[in-house]
Amino acid sequence: MKIEFPKTFFWGAASSATQAEGREREDGKGENIWDYASKEYNHRFYDGVTTENTSYFYRDYEQDIQKMQDISFNSFRTSISWSRLIPKGTGAVNPKAVEFYNKMIDKLLEKGIEPFINLYHFDMPMELQNQGGFENREVVAAYKEYAKTCFELFGDRVKYWFTFNEPMIPAEAGYLHDRHYPYVVDFKRAASVLHNIIVAHCEAVQIYREMKLPGKIGIIMDVIPVYPRSQNPADLHAAEMADLFYTKSVNDAILKGKYPAKLKEVLIKYDQLPEISATDITLISETSIDLLGINYYRPRRVKAKECLPNPEGVFSPEWFFDEYVMPGRRMNTSRGIEIYPKGIYDIAKKIQTEYGNIDWFVSENGIGIEGEEAFIEEGIVQDQYRIDFLKEHLTYLKKAMEEGSNCLGYHMWTFVDCWSWGNAYKNRYGFYRLELETGEKSVKKSGLWFKELVQQNGFD
Numbered sequence: 001m002k003i004e005f006p007k008t009f010f011w012g013a014a015s016s017a018t019q020a021e022g023r024e025r026e027d028g029k030g031e032n033i034w035d036y037a038s039k040e041y042n043h044r045f046y047d048g049v050t051t052e053n054t055s056y057f058y059r060d061y062e063q064d065i066q067k068m069q070d071i072s073f074n075s076f077r078t079s080i081s082w083s084r085l086i087p088k089g090t091g092a093v094n095p096k097a098v099e100f101y102n103k104m105i106d107k108l109l110e111k112g113i114e115p116f117i118n119l120y121h122f123d124m125p126m127e128l129q130n131q132g133g134f135e136n137r138e139v140v141a142a143y144k145e146y147a148k149t150c151f152e153l154f155g156d157r158v159k160y161w162f163t164f165n166e167p168m169i170p171a172e173a174g175y176l177h178d179r180h181y182p183y184v185v186d187f188k189r190a191a192s193v194l195h196n197i198i199v200a201h202c203e204a205v206q207i208y209r210e211m212k213l214p215g216k217i218g219i220i221m222d223v224i225p226v227y228p229r230s231q232n233p234a235d236l237h238a239a240e241m242a243d244l245f246y247t248k249s250v251n252d253a254i255l256k257g258k259y260p261a262k263l264k265e266v267l268i269k270y271d272q273l274p275e276i277s278a279t280d281i282t283l284i285s286e287t288s289i290d291l292l293g294i295n296y297y298r299p300r301r302v303k304a305k306e307c308l309p310n311p312e313g314v315f316s317p318e319w320f321f322d323e324y325v326m327p328g329r330r331m332n333t334s335r336g337i338e339i340y341p342k343g344i345y346d347i348a349k350k351i352q353t354e355y356g357n358i359d360w361f362v363s364e365n366g367i368g369i370e371g372e373e374a375f376i377e378e379g380i381v382q383d384q385y386r387i388d389f390l391k392e393h394l395t396y397l398k399k400a401m402e403e404g405s406n407c408l409g410y411h412m413w414t415f416v417d418c419w420s421w422g423n424a425y426k427n428r429y430g431f432y433r434l435e436l437e438t439g440e441k442s443v444k445k446s447g448l449w450f451k452e453l454v455q456q457n458g459f460d
């Protein structure tokens with residue numbers, strides 16, 4: 001059976017500035033939280049690798065874009081580095097950065113690759129983090145200015161803009177779960193950061209609309225579909241709460257224009273509601289997007305809490321559910337997460353039924369593998385597992401599209417093996433392998449398969 005996609009389908013991959021550009025601080029780039037944390041908290045980074053050690057997209061972008069064309073990408077997402085463009089976060093624009101992003105965008109267009117540009121991929125300029133990052137409303141205003149600058153500089157050519165990648169993550173990982181700088185563990189502060197990010201998103205969308213530029217604007221969400229252990233009411237309640245905190249909180253605000261009433265109720269009960277003004281509520285209700293990106297990696301299986309939470313401990317969504325290890329589940333052991341291709345179909349159905357069947361695309365999906373060098377044969381990574389992973393997810397995606405889902409494209413994470421937040425180069429995700437010692441990039445079997453997929457607009 002042939003699985004076929006529409007002729008206009010977007011095929012490509014996603015990446016981000018901090019994870020690929022490298023040349024940290026070169027040509028006037030300012031420091032961001034990752035440049036800082038990967039040095040000052042080096043022990044938190046796999047093998048102690050810092051943001052200096054990337055695939056050097058800043059230097060090699062021309063050859064890299066050629067490599068994208070070699071495997072038939074028709075689109076590519078990356079982000080602009082705020083601290084490269086505006087080194088202190090506010091004020092003077094760095095001319096070398098403008099030159100780089102102009103050349104990068106022009107080169108993509110010249111090669112027939114549609115640039116999808118994201119404004120923020122976890123990388124707060126250090127100067128602004130020192131002023132409180134997204135906890136500080138002045139930083140929200142600085143973000144708005146930064147967004148406006150990007151639209152002015154590149155909005156004539158970039159037709160697909162995204163305000164944030166995974167808005168939940170800087171809040172959750174940076175202010176609750178001790179994974180991202182500033183390594184704070186405090187739910188109320190995390191909630192306040194999340195709210196301010198949502199406001200910053202709305203401000204950027206509003207300014208984009210005012211500028212009447214000829215493109216679309218949206219946001220990229222990480223959606224983890226939740227599955228209860230059973231249909232027993234306690235398990236169902238656990239699933240409802242996990243979904244409420246980690247998905248509906250952001251999705252409803254962005255796509256329905258309001259926070260879920262139940263969330264407010266719970267946060268008031270536990271005295272965790274951050275300050276939210278009436279003006280913010282109006283702004284959120286008046287902002288809508290054109291295109292939604294969904295990053296999908298894994299499902300979340302949950303069961304009813306076994307022990308009551310420690311009332312002295314830090315309040316967290318995990319007070320309401322336990323993770324459930326489903327017997328027989330299929331794992332990606334490198335990353336310790338379940339592989340569940342049907343999740344992509346379930347997300348598509350939810351967008352269709354709950355969120356007005358908005359235009360969307362898969363903005364990230366992928367499989368990170370540790371020790372991929374073991375799969376090198378005849379000079380090429382024989383990553384048949386990645387091809388199988390792709391096929392299975394695409395088959396479910398196609399099924400959802402046949403049932404009416406408005407999915408416009410599929411971007412794999414990622415193009416070349418990239419540096420990642422904490423894991424650095426432990427898990428490899430790319431269509432191209434990166435040799436860390438030499439900087440050499442070589443196509444993997446999956447990259448060659450992807451080329452055929454795009455050329456045929458499908459697979460057997």
Ligand code: BG6
Binds near residue numbers: 427
């Ligand atoms: C996504 C992020 O959530 O996951 C990427 O948008 C990240 O930036 C990817 O690299 C994979 O995560 P990790 O930690 O395995 O590299």
